[in-house]
Amino acid sequence: MKRFFAxxxxxxxxxxxDRRTLLILFGMPLAMVLLFGxxxxxxxxxxxxAVLDLDHGQHSRQITDxxxxxxxxxxxxxxTAYRDVEATFRQGNVxxxxxxxxxxxxxxxxDGTAQVQLLADASEQNTAISLTNxxxxxxxxxxxxxxxxxQSPPGAxxxxxxxxxxxxxxxxxxxxxxxxxxxVMAMVLLLVSALMTSVTxxxxxxxxxxxxxxxxxxxxxxxxxxxxLPYLLLSFLNGVMIITLGVxxxxxxxxxxxxxxxxxxxxxxxxxxxxGLLISAIADTQLVAMFTSMLAMLLPTIFxxxxxxxIESMPRVLQVISxxxxxxxxxxxVKGIMIKGTGLNLLWKPTLILFAMATVLTIVSLRKLKPRLx
Amino acid sequence: xxxxxxxxxxFGEIHAVQDVSxxxxxxxxxxxxxxxxxxxTTLFKILVTLLLPDSxxxxxxxxxxxxxxxxxRQMVGYMPGRFSLYPDLSVEENxxxxxxxxxxxxxENYELIRDIYVQLEPFKNRRAGALSGGMKQKLALCCxxxxxxxxxxxxxxxxxxxxxxxxxxxEMLQSLKKHGLTILVSTPYMDEAGQCDRIALMQNGQILAIxxxxxxxxxxxxPLFAVRATNIYRLIQDLRQAPFTITCYAFGExxxxxxxxxxxxxxxxxxxxxxxxxxxxxKPIRAGIEDSFMDLMQHA
Amino acid sequence: xxxxxxxxKLTKRFGDFVATDAITFTVAxxxxxxxxxxxxxxxTTAMRMLCxxxxPTSGTATVAGFDVYTxxxxxxxxxxxxxxxxxxxxxxTPRENIRFYGGIYGLKRADLKAKANAIIEExxxxxxxxxxxxxxxxxxxxxxxxxxxxxxxxxxxxxxxxxxxxxxxTRRHFWDMxxxxxxxxxxxxxxxxxxxxxxxxxxxxxxxDGQIKALDTPGALKKQFGVDSMDGVFQILARGTxxx
Numbered sequence: 001m002k003r004f005f006a007x008x009x010x011x012x013x014x015x016x017x018d019r020r021t022l023l024i025l026f027g028m029p030l031a032m033v034l035l036f037g038x039x040x041x042x043x044x045x046x047x048x049x050a051v052l053d054l055d056h057g058q059h060s061r062q063i064t065d066x067x068x069x070x071x072x073x074x075x076x077x078x079x080t081a082y083r084d085v086e087a088t089f090r091q092g093n094v095x096x097x098x099x100x101x102x103x104x105x106x107x108x109x110x111d112g113t114a115q116v117q118l119l120a121d122a123s124e125q126n127t128a129i130s131l132t133n134x135x136x137x138x139x140x141x142x143x144x145x146x147x148x149x150x151q152s153p154p155g156a157x158x159x160x161x162x163x164x165x166x167x168x169x170x171x172x173x174x175x176x177x178x179x180x181x182x183x184v185m186a187m188v189l190l191l192v193s194a195l196m197t198s199v200t201x202x203x204x205x206x207x208x209x210x211x212x213x214x215x216x217x218x219x220x221x222x223x224x225x226x227x228x229l230p231y232l233l234l235s236f237l238n239g240v241m242i243i244t245l246g247v248x249x250x251x252x253x254x255x256x257x258x259x260x261x262x263x264x265x266x267x268x269x270x271x272x273x274x275x276g277l278l279i280s281a282i283a284d285t286q287l288v289a290m291f292t293s294m295l296a297m298l299l300p301t302i303f304x305x306x307x308x309x310x311i312e313s314m315p316r317v318l319q320v321i322s323x324x325x326x327x328x329x330x331x332x333x334v335k336g337i338m339i340k341g342t343g344l345n346l347l348w349k350p351t352l353i354l355f356a357m358a359t360v361l362t363i364v365s366l367r368k369l370k371p372r373l374x
Numbered sequence: 375x376x377x378x379x380x381x382x383x384x385f386g387e388i389h390a391v392q393d394v395s396x397x398x399x400x401x402x403x404x405x406x407x408x409x410x411x412x413x414x415t416t417l418f419k420i421l422v423t424l425l426l427p428d429s430x431x432x433x434x435x436x437x438x439x440x441x442x443x444x445x446x447r448q449m450v451g452y453m454p455g456r457f458s459l460y461p462d463l464s465v466e467e468n469x470x471x472x473x474x475x476x477x478x479x480x481x482e483n484y485e486l487i488r489d490i491y492v493q494l495e496p497f498k499n500r501r502a503g504a505l506s507g508g509m510k511q512k513l514a515l516c517c518x519x520x521x522x523x524x525x526x527x528x529x530x531x532x533x534x535x536x537x538x539x540x541x542x543x544x545e546m547l548q549s550l551k552k553h554g555l556t557i558l559v560s561t562p563y564m565d566e567a568g569q570c571d572r573i574a575l576m577q578n579g580q581i582l583a584i585x586x587x588x589x590x591x592x593x594x595x596x597p598l599f600a601v602r603a604t605n606i607y608r609l610i611q612d613l614r615q616a617p618f619t620i621t622c623y624a625f626g627e628x629x630x631x632x633x634x635x636x637x638x639x640x641x642x643x644x645x646x647x648x649x650x651x652x653x654x655x656x657k658p659i660r661a662g663i664e665d666s667f668m669d670l671m672q673h674a
Numbered sequence: 675x676x677x678x679x680x681x682x683k684l685t686k687r688f689g690d691f692v693a694t695d696a697i698t699f700t701v702a703x704x705x706x707x708x709x710x711x712x713x714x715x716x717x718t719t720a721m722r723m724l725c726x727x728x729x730p731t732s733g734t735a736t737v738a739g740f741d742v743y744t745x746x747x748x749x750x751x752x753x754x755x756x757x758x759x760x761x762x763x764x765x766x767t768p769r770e771n772i773r774f775y776g777g778i779y780g781l782k783r784a785d786l787k788a789k790a791n792a793i794i795e796e797x798x799x800x801x802x803x804x805x806x807x808x809x810x811x812x813x814x815x816x817x818x819x820x821x822x823x824x825x826x827x828x829x830x831x832x833x834x835x836x837x838x839x840x841x842x843x844t845r846r847h848f849w850d851m852x853x854x855x856x857x858x859x860x861x862x863x864x865x866x867x868x869x870x871x872x873x874x875x876x877x878x879x880x881x882x883d884g885q886i887k888a889l890d891t892p893g894a895l896k897k898q899f900g901v902d903s904m905d906g907v908f909q910i911l912a913r914g915t916x917x918x
Contacts, residue, residue, distance in 0.1 A: 002474060002477075003474055003475050003477060006470075006471055006474035006475060007471075007475070010460070010463065010467075010471050013460075013462065013463055013467065014460070014462055014463075017462045018462060207456065207458055207459070207460070207461070208454040208455070208456040208457075208458035209458040209459065209460060211419075211422075211424060211452070211454045211458060212452060212453075212454065212458045212472070212517070212518075213475065214424060214447075215422050215423065215424065215447050215450065215452045216447060216472075216475045216476055217444075217447055217448050217475070217476060217477060218475055371423075371443065371444075372423065372424055372425060372426055372443075373419060373424045373425055408841070409812070409813075409839060409840055409841030409842075409844070410812050410839035410840065411811060411812055412841075506713055506714045507713035507714065508712075508713065533838070533839065534713075534835075534838065534867070535713060535867070536711070536712035536713045536715075536867060536912065537712075537867060537869050537905060537908050537909065537912070538712055538908065538909055538912045538913050539712070539713070540867075541909065562838075562839045562840075563868075564842060565869075565870070565905075577841065606853070606874070607853045607854075607856070607857050610850065610853065623842075623843070623846040624846055624849055624850075624874055625870060626869075626870040626873035626874075626903065626904070627873040627892055627893070664842050667841075667842055668842050668843050671841065671842075671843055672843070
């Protein structure tokens with residue numbers, strides 16, 4: 001155990017002393033999140049909106065005032081008819097249209113429920129999502145302010161509710177939106193776990209230290225686990241970092257269980273480490289390890305996981321192939337937990353697939369281990 | 375201490391080691407001498423349990439290199455051809471790491487490495503990557519010795535190292551021998567053979583000869599002369615044309631000339647004077663390891 | 675032609691470190707010049723400056739009459755270079771390697787073909803001329819690499835440890851080729867760790883810590899230091915400084 005610990009310490013020395021490794025470990029996820037995040041999300045302040053008030057009632061006006069006084073929105077145009085909506089979007093400077101249907105105030109006062117429609121220009125997906133999220137929040141809190149204006153006695157208050165109907169214009173399915181954070185997570189974890197472990201193992205083969213280690217009493221499994229452990233910890237740290245950045249910097253919701261999300265992240269890291277082990281079994285030089293990782297993992301992950309291109313719009317063959325890309329399943333899981341707030345009861349299938357992949361890959365790569373060269 | 379019997383190993387069509395057998399006694403400094411590609415490294419890797427032989431058997435310190443490889447790995451020290459150190463760890467960290475890996479500490483076996491390590495001590499906080507070639511070689515040797523192995527395998531420890539560091543390295547090996555260590559060392563430099571107790575000359579995967587350095591030199595049976603003149607280039611050309619010449623090669627400032635039996639300095643002198651060579655110097659000499667090696671190569 | 679190589683107080687610094695410290699020497703045309711020194715003594719740096727790969731910090735140097743500061747392109751046309759580590763492409767055949775290097779130096783097609791055939795014949799490579807170079811024994815590769823370095827008939831050839839790890843007979847064959855080239859008037863500038871090879875040189879310089887500590891014929895050096903071999907000379911000059 002002492003030997004193993006010494007080995008892990010040595011790995012940390014390697015990592016901490018190599019600026020490039022550190023940069024890849026911590027700079028890359030940060031850069032990727034910021035790049036993908038801010039390239040897609042504009043600063044949401046004084047976003048130009050239009051209002052189509054077909055109600056002209058008390059509540060519709062008060063809600064409009066609330067929206068405009070929030071600081072997020074700026075009224076550029078007041079529309080009079082539904083048919084103007086599309087033309088307004090086409091002009092391009094309005095990002096969101098708030099539609100109050102006729103009889104909004106009456107429905108709200110009498111039935112306690114009413115509907116507001118939010119139309120967002122989803123060609124800028126992240127802006128669209130952020131804007132609808134902000135607007136929804138503001139509109140829904142209006143309810144808590146409502147009793148003051150209503151004269152109903154407390155306790156007898158009917159459940160007042162405004163349902164918000166967001167609709168995305170131009171990109172109704174919102175394909176790709178919010179995918180970038182799960183996508184970046186998948187890529188970074190693959191890169192750190194699989195690429196870095198296989199590269200460091202190949203580096204020891206190149207310097208010849210691997211031969212010395214093999215001739216030492218350290219077992220092959222100790223050597224490999226000693227290589228993997230630091231990267232497992234770092235990958236996990238990276239995962240946490242990306243989730244944090246996504247939630248606090250990019251306002252991505254975390255609707256599901258954090259515990260489940262972290263467990264699934266750990267599962268995915270195991271898959272990635274097992275792939276790294278497999279690559280290091282065949283790669284004798286850092287260059288080969290690098291190229292194999294790129295070709296076998298990064299490219300398929302980028303193109304086939306649904307990270308950049310929606311899987312639904314791929315040719316049938318690629319859709320089938322995409323099933324063997326671990327990142328695809330991981331992205332489904334992360335999206336489900338973070339955005340939809342789903343639990344394991346709905347995500348058991350991709351989880352099981354990842355679990356099976358981890359098991360098979362680990363068994364295969366452990367079988368490839370030989371106590372000798374060649 | 376090392377017992378090798380009919381070991382063979384091929385990589386595809388290349389027969390790296392062919393039917394090699396020899397023994398190394400306890401406490402012996404044994405040299406495996408031969409050029410690159412002779413099969414030295416492959417043989418080393420088989421002996422340190424990194425490669426499986428295709429056929430034949432070998433034991434090191436009484437342990438079979440195939441069956442008992444785990445036990446054996448505790449008992450051997452191995453220094454591969456390239457100095458296998460972590461360039462981003464300091465001198466001390468490298469040594470401490472290898473000590474821990476072998477379940478020991480620097481203090482425990484300091485006695486064995488003291489003479490070498492004192493030279494490194496002033497630089498103990500320097501990264502191994504920033505050391506000169508000679509220093510790296512010394513550190514790698516310390517790392518291979520730190521667990522007090524019974525047998526030390528040094529694969530081309532002096533390749534690419536300058537003549538001064540090479541000489542110092544051999545002095546270190548001589549003093550290590552006093553600790554009772556059995557040492558198997560390989561080298562492409564023929565002039566280092568004289569430092570060994572016994573040597574095996576290797577070429578194309580085969581052993582050409584196994585003997586003491588003097589024994590190998592004594593095997594050289596033909597008349598051998600050292601010849602020199604002002605114009606070496608013309609001297610080689612002319613000597614190679616001479617009817618009595620078998621081989622003629624440059625050896626330092628002289629040419630070494632192997633001739634048929636019965637040729638005297640007089641014969642050679644007459645032949646060369648006829649061809650207007652100036653400041654001629656011709657003397658019969660005893661063969662060195664390199665002469666023997668070249669002779670054996672040509673008959674292999 | 676004037677001297678093949680001249681240097682005057684040629685210096686290269688890397689930060690505080692003086693790799694080459696004001697070295698001054700000349701090499702005559704057709705001379706075999708041995709350039710010795712311990713690892714890290716500054717040989718490689720000096721050689722790179724002479725090949726026009728590295729700009730000196732101060733001092734002057736010419737190679738084949740061209741200035742290393744301003745005429746490095748001309749220098750590259752008239753020098754050949756071969757090192758133990760890299761020279762030939764393992765995944766090309768010997769013939770393809772010859773054609774490639776000949777092509778780089780702008781040899782004409784017909785000349786190139788004749789040259790390739792001549793080299794293959796001279797080195798007795800006929801049976802392997804169309805196999806991959808990587809499969810050849812090391813000694814053959816090195817002789818081929820030397821021939822390729824000479825393909826454009828350079829005035830000066832730089833050989834960086836050309837014979838490391840080669841068997842003794844091949845090593846001699848290699849030196850036979852060096853002698854032959856020098857005999858035809860090519861200047862040979864060679865580094866080696868084999869001290870017996872230092873004896874083959876017309877003159878030898880020994881570098882220690884960036885400076886040239888000795889420069890003369892092997893015979894004169896041995897007399898000067900009172901030893902009977904170049905190894906002895908080298909040990910006296912370089913010992914004690916190599917562990918720095």
